[in-house]
Amino acid sequence: MIRLENISKTFRVRKRNAGFGRALRALFSREYEDIHALRDVSFAVNDGEMVGYIGPNGAGKSTTIKIMCGVLTPDGGACDINGRTPWKHRVAHVRDIGVVFGQRSQLWWDVPVIDSFELIRDIYKTPQAIYKRNLDELTDALELAEILKTPARSLSLGQRMRCEVVASLLHDPKILFLDEPTIGLDAVSKIAVRQFIKRLNAERGTTVLLTTHDMQDIEALTERIILIGKGQILLDGTLETLRQRANINASEMTDGNIATDAEAWVAALYKEYEI
Amino acid sequence: MKLYAKYFSMHIKSQMQYKLSFFFTCTGQFLVAFATFLSIHFLFARFDSVGGFTYEEVLICFAVMIMAFSLSELIGRGFDRFPILLGNGGFDRIMVRPRNVVFQVLASQVEFSRLGRFIQAVVVLAFALPRSGIDWTWDKILTLIFMIVCGAFLFFGLFVIYAAFTFFTLEGLEFMNILTDGGREHGRLPFSVYGDGVLKFLTYVVPLALVQYYPLLYLTGRTEDMRYMFVPILALLFLIPCRAFFKLGMRKYKSTGS
Numbered sequence: 001m002i003r004l005e006n007i008s009k010t011f012r013v014r015k016r017n018a019g020f021g022r023a024l025r026a027l028f029s030r031e032y033e034d035i036h037a038l039r040d041v042s043f044a045v046n047d048g049e050m051v052g053y054i055g056p057n058g059a060g061k062s063t064t065i066k067i068m069c070g071v072l073t074p075d076g077g078a079c080d081i082n083g084r085t086p087w088k089h090r091v092a093h094v095r096d097i098g099v100v101f102g103q104r105s106q107l108w109w110d111v112p113v114i115d116s117f118e119l120i121r122d123i124y125k126t127p128q129a130i131y132k133r134n135l136d137e138l139t140d141a142l143e144l145a146e147i148l149k150t151p152a153r154s155l156s157l158g159q160r161m162r163c164e165v166v167a168s169l170l171h172d173p174k175i176l177f178l179d180e181p182t183i184g185l186d187a188v189s190k191i192a193v194r195q196f197i198k199r200l201n202a203e204r205g206t207t208v209l210l211t212t213h214d215m216q217d218i219e220a221l222t223e224r225i226i227l228i229g230k231g232q233i234l235l236d237g238t239l240e241t242l243r244q245r246a247n248i249n250a251s252e253m254t255d256g257n258i259a260t261d262a263e264a265w266v267a268a269l270y271k272e273y274e275i
Numbered sequence: 276m277k278l279y280a281k282y283f284s285m286h287i288k289s290q291m292q293y294k295l296s297f298f299f300t301c302t303g304q305f306l307v308a309f310a311t312f313l314s315i316h317f318l319f320a321r322f323d324s325v326g327g328f329t330y331e332e333v334l335i336c337f338a339v340m341i342m343a344f345s346l347s348e349l350i351g352r353g354f355d356r357f358p359i360l361l362g363n364g365g366f367d368r369i370m371v372r373p374r375n376v377v378f379q380v381l382a383s384q385v386e387f388s389r390l391g392r393f394i395q396a397v398v399v400l401a402f403a404l405p406r407s408g409i410d411w412t413w414d415k416i417l418t419l420i421f422m423i424v425c426g427a428f429l430f431f432g433l434f435v436i437y438a439a440f441t442f443f444t445l446e447g448l449e450f451m452n453i454l455t456d457g458g459r460e461h462g463r464l465p466f467s468v469y470g471d472g473v474l475k476f477l478t479y480v481v482p483l484a485l486v487q488y489y490p491l492l493y494l495t496g497r498t499e500d501m502r503y504m505f506v507p508i509l510a511l512l513f514l515i516p517c518r519a520f521f522k523l524g525m526r527k528y529k530s531t532g533s
Binding site: 072073090091108109110122 | 285
């Protein structure tokens with residue numbers, strides 16, 4: 001059970017101005033700018049649910065994920081994940097979660113993938129039997145058996161991403177956070193990753209929260225969607241309600257040209273909320 | 276500890292992927308340290324003593340500092356390269372692992388090429404020890420070990436401070452190198468030769484003299500006071516503010532990091 005209540009987060013960024021003179025002046029007097037990354041973000045996710053978290057770049061998706069992972073502490077609000085506050089009980093909390101940062105690898109570049117997996121097993125103190133079972137199941141499902149002995153640097157992006165997913169699941173997490181898991185993947189890999197996530201959710205009941213810009217991900221995977229823009233939750237509902245909502249607006253905007261595919265109606269939503 | 280051994284073997288495997296590069300870095304490290312050795316050698320070709328210390332005594336001083344520094348770099352390189360870890364998101368990954376943060380930063384890097392420098396120190400020490408005229412009784416041997424081990428910890432503390440600074444600036448601060456690399460380079464001579472001000476600074480602020488100058492006095496028989504033997508251990512107190520500063524930086528990261 002994930003519950004966020006009125007989470008807010010402000011970053012203080014030093015203003016950087018163009019021009020040499022201004023840069024010089026900035027040495028002596030610093031101007032700060034408050035950026036409200038999150039404003040009163042509240043939502044709840046039940047066990048076993050699969051939720052898509054969408055929004056344009058800079059909307060606050062990653063910040064929310066990082067708060068839920070215990071990496072960042074919010075300025076205000078409460079967050080309760082399986083009875084724990086992530087930033088207060090970091091070590092106990094992260095044992096139960098898996099995280100895939102799509103743009104950052106957790107595999108060791110120069111050693112065979114299997115060695116990275118074994119290190120992760122030791123980091124999480126996963127019992128050998130469970131590790132073995134998970135590894136067999138996961139490599140089978142994602143068709144990785146042949147590349148386990150290959151160093152990460154020699155893998156294609158698609159192969160690597162599948163390995164990332166495996167690495168995040170070896171310790172039997174109850175919740176899986178996926179931050180752009182299909183970024184840059186080819187169609188085959190995308191479908192493989194999607195099917196796998198779906199199976200994981202159905203068979204093991206793992207709660208999945210994923211952020212993505214790929215609307216096909218959303219259509220293929222999630223029933224429920226949370227839309228965030230400029231740090232605020234704008235919509236929280238099923239795929240269908242969002243689609244209908246977008247269609248109404250799209251029809252207003254584009255003189256009856258009803259947006260049909262996901263890309264279009266999401267774009268329409270972004271437009272409507274001016275995010 | 277077992278986990279660290281695991282990390283260690285991963286680092287060996289990684290670095291052995293680039294054997295030639297490893298060999299050259301090792302050699303480079305050896306040569307850099309050798310240049311410092313030569314500077315001492317030429318200095319003593321003209322002068323019989325520096326600050327009242329003989330050639331062999333200064334060589335011991337030099338070897339101890341190099342050894343301490345290379346040991347701390349070998350183990351604590353993760354802190355020395357901390358800006359990179361912070362920049363590429365590696366630190367976020369560390370935060371989502373159920374292990375101590377400091378441990379993971381330590382384990383994130385092991386720099387074997389520092390062995391080149393270490394070997395140099397061993398050679399110099401092997402040359403200087405028998406010629407120094409010091410009677411190597413157990414207390415002298417213990418003093419020497421204290422100097423090396425505590426010196427390594429002290430340099431490590433400086434790396435930690437350096438890393439903690441990057442929480443605030445997000446970039447490495449070169450001025451810290453005055454203390455780390457500078458400490459190593461200038462530590463080839465007993466700190467007393469740099470004058471009273473420097474010695475005071477290195478005694479009370481950044482206690483590098485506690486692992487070098489004072490125990491050296493005991494080692495070379497300039498003082499009979501046994502307390503000088505244990506002075507290096509006192510330097511370990513320096514690690515407390517280092518740790519506190521790092522914790523402070525981490526709290527700041529958790530509230531501002533991106």
